[in-house]
Amino acid sequence: MPGEVLHFSEDPTITRFNPHVAATARQPDAYVWAVDHGRAPDYWFPRQCPRAMAWAEATTDADDRAWLGSPRVHAIEYGWLRRVQTARLYAYRFDAGPFRPIGDPPHAHVATEAVEPLGAPEPVGDLLALHEEAGIELRVVADLWPFWRRVTASTLGFSGIRLRNAAREPG
Template sequence: MLPDPGELLHFSEDPSIRSFVPHVAATALQPEAYVWTVDGLNSPCYWFPRQCPRVCSWGDEPRVHAVEERWLSTVRATTLWAYRFDARAFAPFGDRPHAHVATTPVEPLGPPVAVGDLVGLHERHGIELRVLPELEPYFTQVRERGLEFSGIRMGNAGIGPVGPFPTRR
């Protein structure tokens, strides 16, 4: 699920959103209110349940996304929806834009589209989906190798979809 030319996407587990109003996200590092969207390069980083921790990397090597084993069943079971937006309503965010933001309310171009099988979507787009016992060691390797990357919801790493898991010995 990638945006068409001139479009940006927002992914959600909620198919009932009619209008997107700027807000300050709970994980925000800035005080401004935004509506967030992503472009074609970054859309695959959001082919996951919202709270799922993941490491996405690309660059000189084929694109790789990694999740923890404890999240795989949730990835498989989640229904994700893609909302399409006119890119002209958004501006790139930051120096190396990983996202695009709007500061006024925006409406999607149409109803949301079900993304479908999230694991299969990775495969169809040639993205390796690694399933690991823990993400932190892999995240360290990606940063040390100097690849382009995104670590999303890493605060949830080591915590499963229904609560903390016991530490392995």
């Protein structure tokens, strides 16, 4: 809904979100993290699932568009497919008022004060079906790193989440 941001979790029992410094944080400040509707698909995964995401932008060249093959692709490793298929994910909705965009360009929203959801968390449902309905190709690969190297060297837009959990490249 307009004026709202979202937080995704496998825990449906959270009643209050307190700012904290995440173990993987690149900044020292304590935040409550959320995303807007446009970035929600980045989080249609179990929390620890490594994923590499790529999409065509206005500046993406024809070769990169052809290689990608779809307007937006999310890639995961085979070892995570069963978890994606069986995860029970919940969306928490918040008033966007206490949040501000973070990143350049902005990729998330953060609050520096404790926030409470607008209501009970809502089950997200079938994560594979969500991708299909949104027109996002979900690629399942043996090794995430070749895909990641290709998109980061391209003219595509991209994002990687929990990549430290990906299987390590041989050698």
